Amino acid sequence: MGEIYEMPRQLREKIAAGEVITAPVSVVKELIENSIDAGADEVKVYIEKGGKRLIRVIDNGKGMDRDDLAICAARFTTSKIHYENDLERISTLGFRGEALASITAVSELRIQSRKKGAEKGYAAEYDDKGDSIEIRESPITAGTDVEVRNLFEKFPVRKKFLKSDDVEASKIISLVTKYSLVNNGISFYLYEDGKEVLCSPRADYVSKILQVFGREIAENVLPVEHSTGDISVNGYISKMGYSRKTRDYQVVFVNGRLVKSNVITDAIEKGFKDKIFLDRYPVAVLHITLSPQSMDVNIHPSKDEIKFKNEYAVADAVVNAVQEAVSMSSNAIQVEAGGRMLTPAHRYEKDKGVQALLTEDDKRAVKYNNKKPAAEIKKRPGEEFLRINVLGQLNRTYIIGYDELSLVLIDQHAAQERVFYERFTQQLHDKAVSSNQLIKPFVFSVNKDEEKVIEQYKGALERYGFRVEPFGRGEYALTAAPALFGRVYDATVIKDIIDELGSGANYGGTINEELDHKIATKACRKAIKGGDILSTAEMKGLLASLSTCTNPYTCPHGRPTLLRMSWGDLEKKFKRTDG
Template sequence: MGRLKRLSPSLINLIAAGEVIERPAAVVKELLENALDAQAQHIKIQLKKAGKALIKVEDNGIGILPEDLPLVIQRYTTSKISEPEDLFHIHTLGFRGEALASIAGISKLHLASRVPNYPWGKEILVIGGEIKEEREIGMPIGTMVEVKDLFFNTPVRLKFLKKDATELGHIYETVVRLGLAHSQVHFLLKSENRILLNLPPANNLVERISQIFGLKLAQKLKQREEEKNDIKIKCFIAPLEFSRPTTRDMYFYVNNRWIRSPFLNQVVYKTLEDIWPKGRYPLLVVFIQLPPEEIDVNVHPTKQEVRFKEPYIVQEVLGIAIKQALGESLFQEETLEGDIPLYPSINKDTGKISSQVKNFSSVYPQKMPMAEVEEIPFRVLGQLWGTYILCEVPEGLMLIDQHAAHERLNYEKIKSLYENGPSHSQELLTSVLLEVSPLEASLLEEILPHLQKLGFVLEPFGEFSFVIRSVPSFLVQRDVRKILENVLKDLYLLSKTSTLSDIVPSLLKSMACHASIKAHDVLTEMEMVSLLK
């Protein structure tokens, strides 16, 4: 008797499900794509225990015919393709016929649907891939899918899931990705009856970006459209002040399908490397439209990777779009001699002295007495662009980045506080209210012990609010609400790929960064000398 044997259908389904469904967010993605392919205009997602106990998706799409309902949980059944050639003319988000079969194989699935012109709908109950119940029901037009007890028959998979806050973050990001591509659709995401995200139908993408990332960012958004051959690219990019510590907010879409693309990431890096600080990444939304036959979307079961037939044209057009959106002048080479007058110059029209150097005592006509700065081996001359401190040293002139210098000092101070405990924690005369998103609230609760080690005292105040009672003494004069808001945004992005222990060093670095003076902050002479001592 041979040693080889054919696997059972149920075991095949469990193995195949691992390629498509690796966490609750993957379930949400597949169900939302089905709803969008069904032309839904309103989609509601409800979660319990970050999707591990329940994922419920309701839509008002065209529904599933009663006779097709038992077939949708069978692998490789789909209405979207029928011939091999169809793989090169994909116009829908789903097409492989694997998603519902994979979900049904590792959960307890309740599926109900009704199509227009039918007086009733139909529902089925599926456990572990087997239909246990089937009946007609009254319901509105559309589809409802309930996924309960995800991975109940593959418990080892549950052990690899992260904390609820992390899994919620992945689901939230999934809804954002699809929400950006379908701004006319209403998305409502709830967890344990709390609204995590509510995106009403938007008139355009800028309005949808405003709903997700805020009005201030949307108002400063730069956009550009470029085209070459049959490739059209629409680029939306936020300026440097809204940069991120990770690439998580770089969104790429090909024919309205969100994709992961190291290739496109590299195009952005190369385009921005000369003008963007290292370690900071733009908030970027890019839509690439091209004929379906020019790409291959059947690369991976998750349908999140594509191959371009002409990648170098895509690279060229995207690079041009980014440069034109931000302004071509930013990418032109600059020289010190031509652009930075280190000494005052005479305006030919007015005859008045002008200079880009912020200086003191009427452009320092007399030398500053060295006794006043005897603690340091250089003399402060002025400030360039509100960003660099210009100093005279024995060897010549020195430019010091005021933000980097202050950030380094703050980092050493914050690191010492964390390791040795706060020597001075200042109670605020007036408590400060900090309001955060539901996901940031979960993250804040996790890092509270670490903030306490720095000298912060925060208390819950309502569902998604905290009261700041005390702060480290060196932050008393700073905007602590804004500092913590920015730190939480940085850590939330990092938490999707890191454990809490990995986040602690990032917490200290982010706190130091946001507690420091910024570029374009105008400093007095005394402030500059104090910083450099």
Template sequence: MSAALANQIAAGEVVVRPASCVKELIENSLDARARAIQVHLREGGIAEIVVIDDGQGMDEQDAALAFRRHATSKVYEPRDLVRIRTLGFRGEALASIAAVARVRLTTRAVGAETAVRVAVDGGEMGPLETVGAPVGTRIEVRDLFYNTPARLKYLRTVQTEQARSVEVVQQAALSRPDVAFSCQTEHHVLFQTPGNGDVRTVLAALYGVGEAKQLLELSAASNDYRVHGLIGRPTQARSSRGYAHLFVNGRPIRHPGIHQAVIQGYQNRLMVGKHPMYALYVEMDPSLVDVNVHPHKAEVRFSEEQDVARLVSQAVAAALDGTLLAATPVRTRQPHATTVQPLALDWRGARDGQVTPANTSPMPAPADKAVREGLTEMYRTGEPARSSGRPEPTKAQFADESATPAHHVSSGDVEPTDRDGWPADWSLRPIGQALGMYILADDGESLYIIDQHAAHERVLYEDFSRKLRERGVFAMPLLAPLELTLSPVAFARAMAVQQELADMGLTYEPFGAQQIVIRAVPDIWQGLDVERLAVDVFDDLQALKGDSVIEQMRLCVATRACKAAVKANWTLSPPEMEALCRSLVKCQDPFHCPHGRPIFVRMTNGELERAFRRIV
């Protein structure tokens, strides 16, 4: 086997995509004690990656050795492998990158009068040249995978690869706030950090000054471990885990156990389905953590994981307990009498589709009013209402019931998964409402207990999805444009799908390096907290992976529209219940909400007779 082929095979473990190259090169720069690092990306890093640092640099001999397999100046003896203090100690990284790309290295060591330059093309090293350059190292990686087309074929879109590369730079900047980072594409600078050692300034560069100012400091220590950093208030929680950052001895990692410990520290302050924003730093003796359990060192194994998790959870709880926090909406259920409202009530005054609310209904809030008007329109026309007008976005708070995971129902009560075998003229006759949450209805053969929130979610979801397919979604202009600061990853993706989201009714334009200004939102969001919904959509956008980003975004926007559904403890009038039941039976899938939860529990006449011992 030739040396070039061996390097190409080795590259498969180290170099998976442009982000892998960016990670290895940044780690080498940090290990070279760089105080400033610049990263330039072209076509998401596929066409070109340039990393420039002001580190110690290399002399002519080291520059030549750097591209040899298993050559490293960071590991000298076996015991160094269990007390790793460097990041990019793998010797084969540069050799593997050079085996599948065109690489040019320019470096000047501290104290040297000149720099040295060497080019490596597909693993073949050219002659060393003496050139002029500042102290530090500049590595240019061009045409990644040009000589391995099978790997090039399986790269994602330019936008996806760029987002992953930017995320690597973002993690590195957070891991070392004392180093100034700059990340830019061929179009503009995505973000810059000052390198002043303050984590808050890095987070301000990534997520905006407003978000960074609200973060809370925490610090705790035990005999073996120390944890410190910043955590977000409950009101800053996001629908994506992309805003959670964990570092162990300066190395960015993923660790579900520690993430769960952070959530436990919040106790019941977080809404269901939301994840906290944080940048946490755990420090310990290197011998107490194994960083070699993952090929890319993205995961670690602690010698005493429970001790670390306990310390983290206690530190988070102490930081939150010691601060006066703003009230956050929490899912609670008020005691509700077990009563059924007969249809005979509330019909007086309901002429021409004008619904008279039940006597026990509270005065609807702005968001409630918009939903009730939609139900009224459904009752009058048989179709979900289409919003109109130019309302200002409200700040109504509501429980995020749509995030509740699917629960198990006994096999005898589970509804079918499709409409096969169900009559085409199936209809439901509402009988009343129970517990402020469920509609009781029958179809002449069975009794149905319908979750009113899940049912309305399904109706809105299918209506909005149909409009998306037919391009019948209307954009609702905002009286006051909404400004949002996005993370570099979310901003890059938002710009890549700007037109597609506009087709879904969400129109925006860039307004600064990482800011967008939203001009219009989908009309189905009328009366809701459009700022919160928009933030959730862009959080979802940041977390999406794969090639079907557009289809996933259609699902996200449609699902977010379901927040307009009626909630638990909303007393519905008979016409509202009738409208909801009439729309539900027309759905393509009237059995499950968009999140997979069952919409109703069905009891046949035979099951009821057996339950009451009318038959044996």
């Protein structure tokens, strides 16, 4: 007898549902898209326990009558397309007829709806095959009210892979805010465990950005308007000189559909080429429209992957749109055009920041090793830094010197970062990070997502030496920073740290070595000021500090701290040798 059997229907339904509904946020996405397709101009979302216990979406769209309510949760039933060639011109967000069927296969589904202009509304509950169990009259006003309870209770294999309630809720908040940004004609409200976490009424795009991302970003964006053929690009991008640490502030919709597209992401960043710093990303809220025949959205049941018939044309349109907007920006990055001359070290004034970096051991090491012959210095990792004879400082960025082997260049900022990083991580390991009150608190605006991150990680931030306190509606103040960095500190680092904590890494409020490394790297980078003027003693002291590091040859980001040109190579460059 053969070994291949047809799977039971119930098993097939659950496998299919697992492709469409992977987490609570998947349910919210499908229901919001149904509301938008129904012409709603108000959508309310309620979640409990990160959406695991309850997801409820209420809209004031066109609603359904009794007949539609009876079959809407059956697989492959839809009002969006009717014929095969409709797939070539899809203009709605939903079309596959799988969403409600997949939801009811893995949860308890109840829908109330009333068609606009109808005298009565109706309510229905469904079994896991999508068949309506009972339909009765309901007092609901025009629109639709969908309740999804006990998600994945019927599908324990998927349930055990869900994240914590906070993490799942954060995904939902992020999703709803993104739909709110682009659909400026729709009011969105989100409630988590009875508490309002998003209130985004109908407004213009900048007001929507203000509601969702906060005042700081709203004040640093530029309008984008560009058309090429049948492709148009509209929305907002950040001004030149303003960026964030992650891509979490890039939101892209194509024909009203929230999408993931490397083609578009790469094009946005190409448009900012040479206008934004390394490891920083522009803010972008873009809505791209093109002919439905020019794209295929029927790639995956989640409908967030698309293929373009001519992806090069789409990429060019986005690049040109970004470049046109950026060229109009008056907020350009100012680059100091100082001469690249070698200046004697003794002409520089003392730098308090670097002086504060030196420990008493470092200072003694400088005095001792200045007197002791190089050959007698005990060899250890980094001891070569103690044998370098300092000549001066180049362009306020590099320490130039020499030893018996070569001419040497030290990137003083990379070196300072390495020293700060190792001392800071050691303090973290020893649980010995202390804080300094900032001379002037740094007040910054936050959106709902960021506020949630701050409250979730308040204990972690204090462990890192950062004290953050509420300062009013939508604002917080950084009042203290790690004492290691002194009282004058680039406090904007707190924004980068909040971005990291709220990123897709999902640390879940816990501390681990990976998080320690990332936060320490960010904190130390902001402790370094560009263009520090160093005295000879400070340069020697920095080299002494660097010599004590476990890994003195790179900064925490992997950039080299030291470059050498041997005397032999130098002679070759000046053609003083036949080699």
